[in-house]
Amino acid sequence: MSAEKISPIGRGLLNRRDFMRNTGFALGGLGLADLLSAEDPVNFSGKSSIRPDIDPGNPYAPRPPHFVPAAKQVLVIYCPGAVSHVDTFDYKPQLEKLHGQKPPNIPAVTFEGPSGNIAKPFWEFKPRGQSGKMTSELLPRLGAMADDFCFFHALHTQTSAHPQGENFFNSGFTMEGFPSFGAWTTYALGTENADLPAFVAINDPRGLARSGKNNFGSGFLPASFQGTDFNSRNPPANLNRPVNFTAADDKATVDLLQRLNGRHLERFPGDSNLAARIASYELAGKMQTSVPEVMDISNEPAAIHREYGTDQGSNLKKEYAKNCILARRLIEKGVRVVQLFNGSDPSGGNGITNWDSHSNILKTHAMQAEIMDQPTAALIHDLKRRGLLEDTLVVWATEFGRMPFLQGNGTGRDHNPDAFTCLLSGAGVKKGFSHGESDEFGFKAVKNSTSVYDFNATILHLMGLDHERLTYYHNGLERRLTNVHGHVVKEVLA
Amino acid sequence: MNRLYFFSLFLGLHPMGLVAAEQEAADHWSFQMVKRPVLPEGQGNPVDAFLGRRLQQEAVPVNGPADSRSLIRRVSVVLTGLPPQPARVKAFEREFSAEADKAYMALVDELLASPHFGERWAQHWLDTIRWAETNGSESNLYRKLAWVYRDYVIRSFNEDKPYDHFVREQLAGDAMGAGDATGFLVAGPHVPAATVGQQATAIRQARADRMDEIMQTVGASLMGITIGCARCHDHKFDPLSIEDYYAMSAVFQDIEFGSRNPEFSDEHPRKKRSAELWGQVAGQRRILQQTGPWQEDWGGYRELHFSPVDAVAVRISFKSPSVGIDELEVFGPGKVNLNLALASRGTKVSGPEEMVQDGRNRITRINDGEYGTMAWRARAPNKSEERPWALLNFDRAQRINRLRISSNREYYFETDYLTTKPGFSFTNFEVEVQGKDGKWKKVASTWWIENGLNKKQPARAAAVKKLKQLAYALAEEGPRPSFVGRFIKPKITRVLHRGSPENPAQEVMPSAPEILSGDLSLTSANSGRKRRSRFADWVTDPKNPLTARVMINRIWHHVFGAGIVVTGNDFGAAGALPTHPELLDWLAAEFMKPGRGNSRAWSVKDMIRLLVHSDAFKRSSAPRAQGLQPDDALLWRYPPRRIEAEVIRDGILQASGRLDDSIGGRSYRIHNVKKTYAQWQVVDNHGPGTWRRMIYQERMRRVDDRIFTAFDFPDCGQVRAKRPVSTTPLQALNLMNSPFAVEQADYIAERARRESGEGEAAVRRCFQLLLCRRPNADELRECMQVAGEHGLNFVCRALMNSNEFAFLP
Numbered sequence A: 001m002s003a004e005k006i007s008p009i010g011r012g013l014l015n016r017r018d019f020m021r022n023t024g025f026a027l028g029g030l031g032l033a034d035l036l037s038a039e040d041p042v043n044f045s046g047k048s049s050i051r052p053d054i055d056p057g058n059p060y061a062p063r064p065p066h067f068v069p070a071a072k073q074v075l076v077i078y079c080p081g082a083v084s085h086v087d088t089f090d091y092k093p094q095l096e097k098l099h100g101q102k103p104p105n106i107p108a109v110t111f112e113g114p115s116g117n118i119a120k121p122f123w124e125f126k127p128r129g130q131s132g133k134m135t136s137e138l139l140p141r142l143g144a145m146a147d148d149f150c151f152f153h154a155l156h157t158q159t160s161a162h163p164q165g166e167n168f169f170n171s172g173f174t175m176e177g178f179p180s181f182g183a184w185t186t187y188a189l190g191t192e193n194a195d196l197p198a199f200v201a202i203n204d205p206r207g208l209a210r211s212g213k214n215n216f217g218s219g220f221l222p223a224s225f226q227g228t229d230f231n232s233r234n235p236p237a238n239l240n241r242p243v244n245f246t247a248a249d250d251k252a253t254v255d256l257l258q259r260l261n262g263r264h265l266e267r268f269p270g271d272s273n274l275a276a277r278i279a280s281y282e283l284a285g286k287m288q289t290s291v292p293e294v295m296d297i298s299n300e301p302a303a304i305h306r307e308y309g310t311d312q313g314s315n316l317k318k319e320y321a322k323n324c325i326l327a328r329r330l331i332e333k334g335v336r337v338v339q340l341f342n343g344s345d346p347s348g349g350n351g352i353t354n355w356d357s358h359s360n361i362l363k364t365h366a367m368q369a370e371i372m373d374q375p376t377a378a379l380i381h382d383l384k385r386r387g388l389l390e391d392t393l394v395v396w397a398t399e400f401g402r403m404p405f406l407q408g409n410g411t412g413r414d415h416n417p418d419a420f421t422c423l424l425s426g427a428g429v430k431k432g433f434s435h436g437e438s439d440e441f442g443f444k445a446v447k448n449s450t451s452v453y454d455f456n457a458t459i460l461h462l463m464g465l466d467h468e469r470l471t472y473y474h475n476g477l478e479r480r481l482t483n484v485h486g487h488v489v490k491e492v493l494a
Numbered sequence B: 001m002n003r004l005y006f007f008s009l010f011l012g013l014h015p016m017g018l019v020a021a022e023q024e025a026a027d028h029w030s031f032q033m034v035k036r037p038v039l040p041e042g043q044g045n046p047v048d049a050f051l052g053r054r055l056q057q058e059a060v061p062v063n064g065p066a067d068s069r070s071l072i073r074r075v076s077v078v079l080t081g082l083p084p085q086p087a088r089v090k091a092f093e094r095e096f097s098a099e100a101d102k103a104y105m106a107l108v109d110e111l112l113a114s115p116h117f118g119e120r121w122a123q124h125w126l127d128t129i130r131w132a133e134t135n136g137s138e139s140n141l142y143r144k145l146a147w148v149y150r151d152y153v154i155r156s157f158n159e160d161k162p163y164d165h166f167v168r169e170q171l172a173g174d175a176m177g178a179g180d181a182t183g184f185l186v187a188g189p190h191v192p193a194a195t196v197g198q199q200a201t202a203i204r205q206a207r208a209d210r211m212d213e214i215m216q217t218v219g220a221s222l223m224g225i226t227i228g229c230a231r232c233h234d235h236k237f238d239p240l241s242i243e244d245y246y247a248m249s250a251v252f253q254d255i256e257f258g259s260r261n262p263e264f265s266d267e268h269p270r271k272k273r274s275a276e277l278w279g280q281v282a283g284q285r286r287i288l289q290q291t292g293p294w295q296e297d298w299g300g301y302r303e304l305h306f307s308p309v310d311a312v313a314v315r316i317s318f319k320s321p322s323v324g325i326d327e328l329e330v331f332g333p334g335k336v337n338l339n340l341a342l343a344s345r346g347t348k349v350s351g352p353e354e355m356v357q358d359g360r361n362r363i364t365r366i367n368d369g370e371y372g373t374m375a376w377r378a379r380a381p382n383k384s385e386e387r388p389w390a391l392l393n394f395d396r397a398q399r400i401n402r403l404r405i406s407s408n409r410e411y412y413f414e415t416d417y418l419t420t421k422p423g424f425s426f427t428n429f430e431v432e433v434q435g436k437d438g439k440w441k442k443v444a445s446t447w448w449i450e451n452g453l454n455k456k457q458p459a460r461a462a463a464v465k466k467l468k469q470l471a472y473a474l475a476e477e478g479p480r481p482s483f484v485g486r487f488i489k490p491k492i493t494r495v496l497h498r499g500s501p502e503n504p505a506q507e508v509m510p511s512a513p514e515i516l517s518g519d520l521s522l523t524s525a526n527s528g529r530k531r532r533s534r535f536a537d538w539v540t541d542p543k544n545p546l547t548a549r550v551m552i553n554r555i556w557h558h559v560f561g562a563g564i565v566v567t568g569n570d571f572g573a574a575g576a577l578p579t580h581p582e583l584l585d586w587l588a589a590e591f592m593k594p595g596r597g598n599s600r601a602w603s604v605k606d607m608i609r610l611l612v613h614s615d616a617f618k619r620s621s622a623p624r625a626q627g628l629q630p631d632d633a634l635l636w637r638y639p640p641r642r643i644e645a646e647v648i649r650d651g652i653l654q655a656s657g658r659l660d661d662s663i664g665g666r667s668y669r670i671h672n673v674k675k676t677y678a679q680w681q682v683v684d685n686h687g688p689g690t691w692r693r694m695i696y697q698e699r700m701r702r703v704d705d706r707i708f709t710a711f712d713f714p715d716c717g718q719v720r721a722k723r724p725v726s727t728t729p730l731q732a733l734n735l736m737n738s739p740f741a742v743e744q745a746d747y748i749a750e751r752a753r754r755e756s757g758e759g760e761a762a763v764r765r766c767f768q769l770l771l772c773r774r775p776n777a778d779e780l781r782e783c784m785q786v787a788g789e790h791g792l793n794f795v796c797r798a799l800m801n802s803n804e805f806a807f808l809p
Helices: A008-023 A032-036 A093-097 A140-144 A162-171 A181-189 A212-216 A247-267 A272-295 A302-308 A315-332 A361-385 A452-462 B003-010 B015-026 B046-057 B068-080 B086-098 B100-113 B115-128 B147-158 B163-175 B179-184 B200-223 B242-251 B269-289 B363-367 B409-414 B446-454 B458-477 B528-540 B547-560 B581-592 B604-612 B645-656 B729-737 B739-756 B760-771 B777-789 B792-801
Strands: A073-078 A113-118 A125-128 A133-136 A149-156 A199-202 A337-341 A392-397 A405-407 A420-426 A433-435 A445-447 A472-474 A477-479 B294-297 B302-318 B322-325 B327-331 B348-350 B376-379 B389-406 B429-434 B440-445 B494-496 B504-507
Touching (some): A073 A361, A140 A361, A149 A445, A149 A452, A162 A212, A181 A199, A181 A337, A199 A212, A247 A272, A247 B777, A247 B792, A302 A361, A315 A361, A361 A420, A392 A452, B068 B100, B068 B604, B086 B100, B086 B760, B100 B115, B115 B147, B115 B200, B147 B163, B147 B179, B242 B494, B242 B528, B269 B458, B294 B458, B322 B389, B348 B363, B389 B429, B440 B446, B446 B458, B547 B581, B547 B604, B645 B760, B729 B739, B739 B792, B760 B792
Parallel strands (some): A149 A433
Antiparallel strands (some): A113 A405, A125 A133, A149 A420, A392 A420, B294 B302, B302 B389, B302 B429, B322 B376, B327 B389, B348 B389, B429 B440
């Protein structure tokens, strides 16, 4: 075993053998060997880490989860900009009553400046489905599926700024440089379909979200686990054969390369790094066929296109709908993590390209909703119809919520880090269920308050991973997606 | 007893465990002073003596020497990051066969003297501190002129600046005529205060986060400790308390992320050039002075000059109905850089309150000493004759002759490549002053300067034009605001309970960690510069047990592919133990106080020379023919490894003959000019403008360069001791299909034909250019077939993608 493979902390513990002998500490019946096993490094939680056994020749090989998982795949639908919970899924009748008033306990200043008066929801709420869940007319089609959803109404986060909020939601830290959820998951589990990337990030037609690559980056994990980004329009960078090359040119290059590499390998028999690199060219070749195939949604039936809405509404909606079909096809093919974005950075101005709505929320949220509602509902419904929700977890998320009062008595709502709503659906979670409550205004989480750590711990749990044992040694610590926090929200497990 | 309880003992939570654990921690190997171990018996390189003893103990036989071609490729890449040129390979092979040792030593000296040495080793250093040219965070703005720090690092390695001096300059270069060196302290990402919103808690948190980035940089790179782990509570594994963390943060309390004019010694070329240019500025001003007031455009601000006058108050009346001004400064003929308008000097400011729409943009913004987006914004009511004005009342009469005014100086001086370059959100204005007698008089009007004076006097117009040119020249060539950190007045530092700025506890004095004898005899009253200078003394003291060990380990890592301590940024209890502790200590001792003739203390080049002269470095990398492979850490062979992104890109450009190998200067840019809140987009990662060594590619946080990011190019978010080496299909796609790869394959083929003619000679040349060797008969035949049927460029494409090209032999 090379020194690298032993966790430093595991090794540190080994050193402490002497310490225990010297202090004469009685161990009793404790399984010392178990605790001090070099394979079994220890992290902050006091639990031992489970280190995925990654074959450098095939870093994407499927690997066993920590325990029998509820879900084998995960689809994350991420809405940058902060969706207003009080205008969508978190019904607060009190806001109607107090509309235009300014109750005590409302801070004078929030993220962007002075706070204004309470504003009732900008859209009407109605009961939906068997559960009678109250959701708003802003997202009628998603609302209609409330019986399939498990809402988290008492989420809270650590920041009021979008980039840090995205970092925190998607990588567990507000700061730069940490691995994304998708990177952690594929690092742990690999993937079932060797012909497609293990982790695909489908970016919004308008571009990347505020934190850019951080949302699907590998941070300090090996680059193998970064998300491959493409959408229904743009293939991954450099996937295609250069335009002036024929297929025969390409084949000749690859054949020559394999012969060169084959001969070189004879001088280094058994070198797994060289073998891995040879294998990566084979996988790249497969991806050149399999990715365009999965991207080609033209032979999806017309009814599917209609259902997702690729044929009606705004151009942005049509594009997003195509991305939704792509997401379903990727899940169908067994891709481990699909992250679908609905919104980009606000390069077009305040609130124009994502859910951010400091002013004129009526217009900006409505515009986003027009893009998101139908295709997203169709996507989840389609997954359900095909039985894919048996093994797939769907996450719908945003970085924080919006204030129940107006921003400076204008026409929009400021950021609210203390209460917001996200939802889960599919494998392993309760249906038609709501967990946690915000206060009567939707201003702060009050009942079963749920941190982003808890939320991420729960998603990992559903994927068969113990968030306290999924670690990677980095700069002195066995790092985790959930830092040193997080509890699985058992109440939502089916 | 449950498992958790058991662990609580390890973590020092049990009273009995606490004492024992503390003792154990204090005894930790890396916290002991370096003592020079006795060299093992035998002749030859001390490196081999230590390695040999271990190999003998483990009964591992070693490989024979590498062939000359592998050796020149290996040592060239390790020392300069560039593969050797074919002619040099040929000469070396000849010399080596005649007199191997002499040929090799000459080659090593040549490579150490090459200016490309500094580029290669600067790259490693920049990795260590995750240096980049954007903020990360909101808007991910570009850091203007951050690259002067990169130049400093390259220059330092090339000059073989003693490492202790290099460290001192990076901590306190402002006191040593090397102001550019403090770019080190602000290498990490940061969240600008202006982007975290209006809540005071968020602003405090952002400052604490920025301090933490500085702490991580210093702790990891210089000390090899994970000091960040003590930010919220005592370190779980090392004897570093939360008090240690905040006491050490007090050392850096005067640092803020931002720009300043770097302090240069008088010999610095930029300093000399600026003296010339300022002389010319003075000349032009003398011309203007004779005929009345004048206005100068310095890009980031405008300056209005007028005859010295005594004033108790100044009124500025604007002509445009709306203005946006981040700062208004007033200077006198005495202390020319003393801003008399500052609120902190007692100057009061007032303006038309009814014209301010947003409470964030009150008139007090113009004399608060802060540049940037937080500005005074006033707008006159529609159809009103009223115009915005500002009134400054000094606390006593002042002699004044100059007024400097800007809209967003921060954006101008600190960032670049934005579509909306901040101009001036004001047009003409008039200045009146109130004398001691209470009477007001007009001293200048910008409209009159333009229309009444400049237009009528060609000599004035020419002087104004010349001044504008000089302002630009100074910005390009003189010391100018560069992203190497700015200084603020240090506040009293307190322990932040659980890491929260909302829970300040006891005051701590600036010091280094207690376990490392870190008392610096400083108080909260000492200046920031003094704090940093004392800390620099402490960290470079030969008694400091970490500094030399940590750097030697880095050098070893980059020479042999893995450190003696594999966790190069963590020498604590959670880090790895050294594979060869005595070797590490011997090298550290030798680094600080060389015992060999001709060696200089703290010389990085001397230590690298020592390592690459060893037999261990010169061994063949061939694997064991059969049986179990011994651990590479024993160095029974030279462990082969994949070369980094930079070496691949630079090597391809060198092979095609397109590499512009000039040293230093501005980065080449692969991204667009963007809107403030947009993401950067890569627009050209392959054109002629990018044909420089990749160390000069703008390091952009959060940006995938669409080719080399996939090769584990660091994202510069978190400090990392080493780059992971991963193998992914995206690497294959990028190196096969990217425009860069395709075009360069063409250029290499073209060059081969030009230099060697058609046919087999051209194929042979391609092998030389890319692999430093001749093809064998089978290879030649296969390549001739591909070249004949498809084109020589496809042969080059295959060679560029080959394992032989991508691995260090």
